[in-house]
Amino acid sequence: MAVALQEGLVVTGHGRHYVVETEDGQRRICHPRGKKSQAVVGDRVHWLAPATGQGDEGSIEAILPRSNLFYRQDDIRTKAFAANIDQVLVLLGAEPVFSEWQLAKALVAAQAAGIPALIGLNKQDLTEPFALAWQRLAAYRQVWPTAHLESAGSAAALPTGRALYPVFRVQFDAEHGGEDWPALLHRLQGKATLVLGPSGVGKSTLINRLVPAADAQTAEISRALNSGRHTTTTTTWYWVDRAEQTAVLDSPGFQEFGLNHIEWQQLPQWMPDIGRHATGCKFYNCTHIHEPGCIVRDAVDREEVEATRVEEANKETAGGMALPLIAPSRYALYQALFAELRDKS
Ligand SMILES: Nc1nc2c(ncn2[C@@H]2O[C@H](COP(=O)(O)OP(=O)(O)OP(=O)(O)O)[C@@H](O)[C@H]2O)c(=O)[nH]1
Numbered sequence: 420m421a422v423a424l425q426e427g428l429v430v431t432g433h434g435r436h437y438v439v440e441t442e443d444g445q446r447r448i449c450h451p452r453g454k455k456s457q458a459v460v461g462d463r464v465h466w467l468a469p470a471t472g473q474g475d476e477g478s479i480e481a482i483l484p485r486s487n488l489f490y491r492q493d494d495i496r497t498k499a500f501a502a503n504i505d506q507v508l509v510l511l512g513a514e515p516v517f518s519e520w521q522l523a524k525a526l527v528a529a530q531a532a533g534i535p536a537l538i539g540l541n542k543q544d545l546t547e548p549f550a551l552a553w554q555r556l557a558a559y560r561q562v563w564p565t566a567h568l569e570s571a572g573s574a575a576a577l578p579t580g581r582a583l584y585p586v587f588r589v590q591f592d593a594e595h596g597g598e599d600w601p602a603l604l605h606r607l608q609g610k611a612t613l614v615l616g617p618s619g620v621g622k623s624t625l626i627n628r629l630v631p632a633a634d635a636q637t638a639e640i641s642r643a644l645n646s647g648r649h650t651t652t653t654t655t656w657y658w659v660d661r662a663e664q665t666a667v668l669d670s671p672g673f674q675e676f677g678l679n680h681i682e683w684q685q686l687p688q689w690m691p692d693i694g695r696h697a698t699g700c701k702f703y704n705c706t707h708i709h710e711p712g713c714i715v716r717d718a719v720d721r722e723e724v725e726a727t728r729v730e731e732a733n734k735e736t737a738g739g740m741a742l743p744l745i746a747p748s749r750y751a752l753y754q755a756l757f758a759e760l761r762d763k764s
Pocket residue numbers: 541542543544545589590591592593616617618619620621622623624625672
């Protein structure tokens with residue numbers, strides 16, 4: 420008798436073992452058919468139950484088309500975080516002090532994969548380091564004046580009147596969750612969100628807050644996969660609600676967010692604050708590094724011209740502080756990223 424293919428969702432994986440959630444909510448271990456097929460957490464797959472007497476581990480027969488794939492790539496390997504996600508939440512904390520370099524790279528990868536990104540700043544209770552970290556995120560919180568956006572050629576990349584990236588102040592270890600917890604919760608609703616961030620920022624605290632049974636689920640999965648202990652070496656998909664509309668994905672930490680898959684020519688496109696100025700330069704192939712008549716480099720110095728409008732728009736988020744059209748720190752990141760990517764090409 421022919422066994423029917425069934426659809427399932429890859430919720431985690433270790434090596435060549437994957438855990439597939441079946442349509443009736445069961446979780447079972449499956450192995451990919453053939454050496455090449457690499458499933459990723461978030462993949463929808465066709466899987467096949469074993470024939471009677473062949474144990475209970477199934478096989479993944481096909482990976483259904485993905486809407487996106489979020490990954491990093493260094494000199495040695497490509498590491499996929501997840502597929503088919505709605506957004507990435509880059510989580511930072513007042514402590515440990517975060518690396519803006521890693522933040523910028525993760526945001527570039529998200530943009531290049533067509534995945535919206537949010538930023539969370541946790542540990543609001545640590546008043547002083549929190550204020551410093553919040554200040555370091557000013558360029559990311561900056562709201563762009565609508566008038567300016569309309570006059571910029573590539574304005575479509577940025578929604579008008581919104582921050583470059585939404586940034587949420589949170590305190591996951593407190594009952595109230597921090598100042599922007601309700602807003603963040605609202606943004607998570609009905610979506611699959613990959614939580615990304617350095618070690619110690621509070622990723623597990625967030626997952627456990629949203630999914631009280633997460634620890635138990637993880638233990639069960641680890642047992643099933645025989646790994647004995649749980650270290651976050653792989654992404655895991657958790658449903659937040661019974662209706663399975665909202666999901667959060669816990670991801671492993673990383674030393675360096677490799678961007679080998681990004682072409683230097685496209686970098687401005689993946690840094691929206693740079694990219695939206697990158698249309699009127701004197702040379703059509705301007706790299707925005709050294710050429711004369713570069714609109715991008717102009718914008719780094721254009722604080723005074725646009726200050727009034729920028730100030731208006733930023734009263735809420737930046738405390739009335741005027742910000743340059745392109746924050747010098749962001750342009751410095753562009754220069755460094757550009758150099759790194761171009762060296763590798
Ligand atoms: N002060 C303060 N500490 C917090 C807050 N949220 C989490 N922590 C603490 O920060 C530490 C790290 O939290 P985790 O949730 O384990 O961080 P993680 O990002 O999962 O870290 P890894 O497992 O190493 O990747 C723990 O001691 C938490 O109790 C917060 O809002 N304020």
